[in-house]
Amino acid sequence: MNTQHTIIEYAKKTIAEEARAISYLEELIDEEFSNAVETIHKSKGRVIITGIGKSAIIATKIVATMNSTGTPAVFMHAADAIHGDLGNILEDDIVICISKSGNTPEIKVLVPLIKSFKNPLIGITANRDSFLGKEADYILHAYVEKEACPNNLAPTTSTTAQLVMGDALAVCLLHLQGFSSRDFAKYHPGGALGKKLYLRVSDITSKNEKPEVALESNVRQIIVEMTEKRLGATAVTDKGVIQGIITDGDLRRMLTTNTSFEGLTAKDIMSPNPKSINNDAMAVDALERLEENSITQLLAEENGQYAGILHIHDLMREGIL
Template identity: 80%
Template sequence: MNIQETIISYAKKTIAEEAQAIAYLESLINDEFAAAVSAIYNSKGRVIITGIGKSAIIASKIVATMNSTGTPAVFMHAADAIHGDLGNILDDDIVICISKSGNTPEIKVLVPLIKNFKNTLIGITANRGSYLGQEADYVLEAYVEKEACPNNLAPTTSTTAQLVMGDAVAVCLLHLKGFSSHDFAKYHPGGALGKKLYLRVHDITSKNQKPQVSPETDIKQVIVEMTEKRLGVTAVVENQEIIGIITDGDLRRMLTTNTSFEGLKAKDIMSKNPKSISNDAMAVDALEMLEENGISQLLAQDNGAYTGVVHIHDLMREGII
């Protein structure tokens, strides 16, 4: 076996072992899991998530997921907690402690302190019989038979299991809260993801020029309008309503079928009943229309009145594509 085959073999083996461990977690979802999620849902406080080592990194990721899906959460490193960060915990907060073994020295110091505060404690551990498993009010068992590491030492499968269990909690809470894509957009205003959730057609048309001609506009002026507005298209508008569209393609077809432009009007070469979209529609819906119809531009309208053009390049520039 050469090095390339060896790499592929080990990679597939790692993925298969972790997938098997994750599949097993489904059998560990029980009434206690439901009770733990219900306790968080009914709590008036936040979720404080703590851990040590690699489990701390997983805790930080779960905190980020909860915050972005409507459950206020705070990360607290287990080592820092016993040196002042316990002040993060408020009366109504619920604490989730993550530890594969459930028996690390930091966890054994931290757990009694949390219990003294009388906060609800949820343990995520692979070892229900551990100190954490015995002391927690609720245990979310993230059992794994072994790590993907060939020495069964480096946290691999176990941290993946912890993360999946945290995701399961977060998604359950999302459903219970009725957290919608509009709510999600409020917490993700930046980047391409945010734009897909909040950017609307009028946000794009307001930045573009607004090419338009009347049905009686002569072809020379149509070409001038399209050239000046630089969108490769113009709307044909009558009484503020869209009655047609002229694209670069329409102009090229005109050149192949007419020896003279004399007397030609916009109405003679326009395409009737062009695709249009509401000015208040989501930009991602405009992209879907463009892709479905194999076109590059859409005309926007507001209650039938022409408002501008959405070009596929606009969506690319905004990061929607």
């Protein structure tokens, strides 16, 4: 028996089974789904999502997706709900209950209690004819023919279907709310995408040293400034206005082309008209300029004055690159 071959076949079969089930869900999206989305969209409250067992785990993921895309959501475990957590449900909230069978004991106890609160109830279940299917105000039909588990027992295909139905719900709400990438960044300020959308050049240059020499600075002064500020370059300015840049590469070229440094000044060594960017510009725009010009440092200016240096390593550290 070829163990590796068997493992590969099992894996492919599992993926194929789940792919077929997910594909079929497309046919189950109907007016009831649309009405459920509209109900949530028009609500002034939150979405309370509950479930038991593996469905509870899926519920937590859907809650996370909704919260990150502009729909306030709270997870409530079905078993805890009947022991005090029903207090989480406020007047304007909408409850989503997830259960493959729709007939578990916890669901049969919980659903009537939710209904007594008069909160709209949305069910995500594989069984429309179940207790949940008949009691819910709206049903998102997450039907699956069978689990990917060979014994048709372990929740596999069914939980994937629940997850996809939850994603469809969240994305529809996202579109109705006009939720943009900038809105997404507000909820993900620590992530790479968030930083691309809110991080400005000034956020970086304000933390960096600000190497700067005058046009008449000598070689020793230039080397000391670059060594102390440790950014691999220094701006050359005149009354705060950028005149040029001197990089490590410029110093190396000076060493190979001059036998004497006596009398050499920053004006003789610098690269004039260096690439620069406004200090208020987005960091991602700075990255684009660095890449376009195949350089590693970019001078920043503000109101026509030198404001600092941004290094490509800064962008790597921030996760922009």
